[in-house]
Amino acid sequence: MTETARTVVFDAPGGPEVMHIVDRPVGEPGPGELRIRHRAIGLNFIDTYQRSGLYPMDLPHPLGMEAAGVIEAVGEGVTHLKPGDRVAYACQPPGAYAEARVMKADQVCPLPGSISFEQGAAMMLKGMTVEYLFHRTTPLKRGDTVLFHAAAGGVGLIACQWARSEGITLIGTAGTDEKCRLALDHGASHCINYRTEDFVARVRELTGGAGVDAVMDSVGKDTFEGSLDCLKPLGMMISFGNASGPVPPFDIGILGRKGSLKLTRPVLFTHLADHKTCQDMARHLFTKVLDGDVTIRIDQRFPLDQVVEAHRALEARTTTGSTILEP
Template sequence: MSETARTVVFDTPGGPEVMRIEDRPLGEPGPGQLRIRHRAIGLNFIDTYQRSGLYPLALPHPLGMEAAGVVEAVGEGVTHLKPGDRAAYACQPPGAYTEARVMDAAQVCPLPGPISFEQGAAMMLKGMTVEYLFHRTTPLKRGDTVLFHAAAGGVGLIACQWARSEGITLIGTAGTDAKCRLALDHGASHCINYRSEDFVERVRDLTGGRGVDAVMDSVGKDTFDGSLDCLKPLGMMMSFGSASGPVPPVDIAVLGQKGSLKLTRPVLFTHLADHDTCQEMAQHLFAKVLAGDVTIRIDQRFPLDRVVDAHRALEARETTGSTVLEL
């Protein structure tokens, strides 16, 4: 009888309750593949988009985009990893909510010894997202100012530290005073409680009316229009998520009226599709962590059996930092 792995799958789009756990068979890796035994699994907002149907998947389908563990076997042509290596990844297709899996090896990265499996599982998708926002989307330099929404979340706390390490002023937003304090403690220069302040007015005040060089917005519908109003002329709007819902269609003429603004909808997996780029981004992230510039904060842990509770907490915005599923 073939070995199996407990795996979270869903058969129909919907709320957290549509997820269930089943035993799925594990095979041997083919050319360009490996088999990895997970030690920890990362939780991300994109998982909820896929489960809800906002990002459609062929059903039934497993969930999860990042994890860390130990390589058990490699297929022909895999040279950057070998059995027994510690490894971590963020990649398509979904399937990380499992004890073990066979997957393409190109986007799986060697995990440095000083970085724990939990840290690896919590940092790959979020940390490489920050890497491309700051280094691969628009030129940013020391002294620039960015507005970052959801600054106390998993991506946000990494972004706060990353900005501080590179001399970039980061103005964050969050939904409570406690979350604002958390962002400030992690390197944000300012943090705006959007429930008690108008973030557009406050950003204008903080920048002397000039606006920011770039906005990094994963919230989507609720913040998009205000984010454009926070930009200086020729500023860059990076819309990289839809936590509050998808952004409605945009009249491109508005970008000209507001100061010849630039708008992009970047996706991490476009960058990670190239093996060399993926490994380079991971090494950059690992270097930040090993140097102490970035600390990976894990504030919530759920056993795999409680994945429904984990999704409910994430969507209710009850989480801070990163969340991992334990095995």
């Protein structure tokens, strides 16, 4: 009999309620593939973009981009992993919200024994996002200043620690004083409560009117224009998410008028598409964790069958740090 695995799927775009659990067959891995038994699953904003239809997908489709577990079998040609290995990954296509799955092996990474499955599931997508923001998007050096929105979220808390370890001044934003304190505790040099302060005016004050070298903005529509106003001339605007909705069309000439600004809209999975780059990024992230520069904070845990409640909490912005699902 073909083995099955409980898997979260959705049949039509919509709110969290469109997700449901089905038993899906899990077969043997083919060439370049492996079968993994998940021990912990990561929850990310991109999952809500896919579920809502912001990022269209062929339906029905499973969800989830990030998990950690144990290899059960490998197909022909897989040389960097073997059955019994502890692993973690963040990659396309979605399908991590499951007890087990068969998937391509290239973006699955060996997980050091001193890093737990929960940490692995909570850190791969978020941590490698921070890795490419700080090391592969625009040149940043010790002494530079960046503005980082949503600094108390899963990506943000890693970014605060990463910046501190690199000697970079990070000015964060968050929606409550409690979240601001959390960002400061994790290495942010300053944190602005955007509900009670004008973050543009505060950034200008903190930088003596100069502005920041780069903005790292996963919020999107609500912060985009203000973020541009926080940059110094020739500064880099990195728009890497849409938590408040996609950035609407705008006149590209505004970049010139505001100081010859640069703008990029990077995607993690472009970097991860190359096997060597993916493995290098993962090793860099693991080194940061093993050296104590970055601690992975997991503030919410939900059983897999409570995935609807998990998505509602994430979209309501009531979560801090990382959230995992337990298969």
